[in-house]
Amino acid sequence: GNSVTQMEGPVTLSEEAFLTINCTYTATGYPSLFWYVQYPGEGLQLLLKATKADDKGSNKGFEATYRKETTSFHLEKGSVQVSDSAVYFCALRGSNYKLTFGKGTLLTVNP
Amino acid sequence: DTGVSQDPRHKITKRGQNVTFRCDPISEHNRLYWYRQTLGQGPEFLTYFQNEAQLEKSRLLSDRFSAERPKGSFSTLEIQRTEQGDSAMYLCASSLESTNTEAFFGQGTRLTVV
Numbered sequence: 308g309n310s311v312t313q314m315e316g317p318v319t320l321s322e323e324a325f326l327t328i329n330c331t332y333t334a335t336g337y338p339s340l341f342w343y344v345q346y347p348g349e350g351l352q353l354l355l356k357a358t359k360a361d362d363k364g365s366n367k368g369f370e371a372t373y374r375k376e377t378t379s380f381h382l383e384k385g386s387v388q389v390s391d392s393a394v395y396f397c398a399l400r401g402s403n404y405k406l407t408f409g410k411g412t413l414l415t416v417n418p
Numbered sequence: 419d420t421g422v423s424q425d426p427r428h429k430i431t432k433r434g435q436n437v438t439f440r441c442d443p444i445s446e447h448n449r450l451y452w453y454r455q456t457l458g459q460g461p462e463f464l465t466y467f468q469n470e471a472q473l474e475k476s477r478l479l480s481d482r483f484s485a486e487r488p489k490g491s492f493s494t495l496e497i498q499r500t501e502q503g504d505s506a507m508y509l510c511a512s513s514l515e516s517t518n519t520e521a522f523f524g525q526g527t528r529l530t531v532v
Contacts, residue, residue: 311460341520350422350509350525351461396460403474404449404513406521408460 309334313397313409320387320416328382328412330371330397338399340364340373340380341406345394354382354395387416420444422524424510430530431500438496439527443512450493451521452485453509454478461509467493468515500531 313330320326332338342354342364355364360375369384380397397409423442431437443450448469453461464483465475469490479485482500487493497504507528511521 343523351511351523353520353522356520398460400521405451405463405466405474406453406461406511407463410458410460 309338309399309401309407311397311399311407311409313395314412315410317413317415320414322389322416322418323386324416326382326384326387326391326414328395328397328414330380330382330409332378332380332397332399334378334399334401334407336402338401340371341398341400342369342371342380342382343396343398343408345396345411347393351396387414389416389418392416422510422512422522424508424524424527426527427525428528428530430532433502433531434499436496436498437500437529438494439508439510439529441493441495441510441512441524443492443510444522446514447512447522448490448515449513449521450487451511451513452493452495453511455507455509455526456505464495497529500529502531505529505531 310333339358341356343351344354355366357364357373363372371380371382394411396411398406425440451466452464455461467487482498485495507526509526511523513521
């Protein structure tokens with residue numbers, strides 16, 4: 308079956324530091340890949356997505372590239388802000404349209 | 419665009435009681451999903467509907483759980499004879515049927531069974 312493994316953290320960074328959250332996946336076929344973010348007390352919000360190999364998803368300074376050869380979709384941001392503090396979930400969607408999530412990575416950014 | 423709406427936001431119930439949650443998807447979305455999220459974990463798929471048809475149910479969905487989507491609009495998730503292990507955040511999401519569209523999530527219903 309499908310599965311997602313992501314760096315569990317927690318990750319603590321200072322403002323303006325570089326962020327990487329690793330995500331690898333196992334899936335049959337050609338899944339779409341997503342990063343969702345969950346701010347305290349709120350639901351999941353889509354951060355970015357990529358639907359085929361070598362696609363780069365980007366939003367709000369975050370980027371992730373769909374690497375089929377390494378089955379990875381690592382999240383990066385060049386300079387984090389305090390407002391980026393949240394839980395980040397990597398997810399894949401297979402042919403049956405349901406999402407399979409990783410366990411989430413708690414990011415705390417200190418001023 | 420009002421987004422996906424879930425009601426209630428919080429529910430505390432005694433063990434053995436029945437509870438029902440409601441989800442109103444984005445109006446033009448024909449797919450509706452239910453997920454469960456426990457503390458420190460990612461959401462886990464429970465079931466999904468295309469219009470009014472329930473197309474898939476997870477093994478996580480025991481006989482005490484039932485979901486409906488009458489007329490392909492809002493959906494309800496009922497848990498009968500609640501157990502402490504049912505305590506979790508129940509998330510609803512909706513999407514269009516089209517291949518490359520993403521799912522939009524509601525804010526969830528947090529259930530606490532005491």
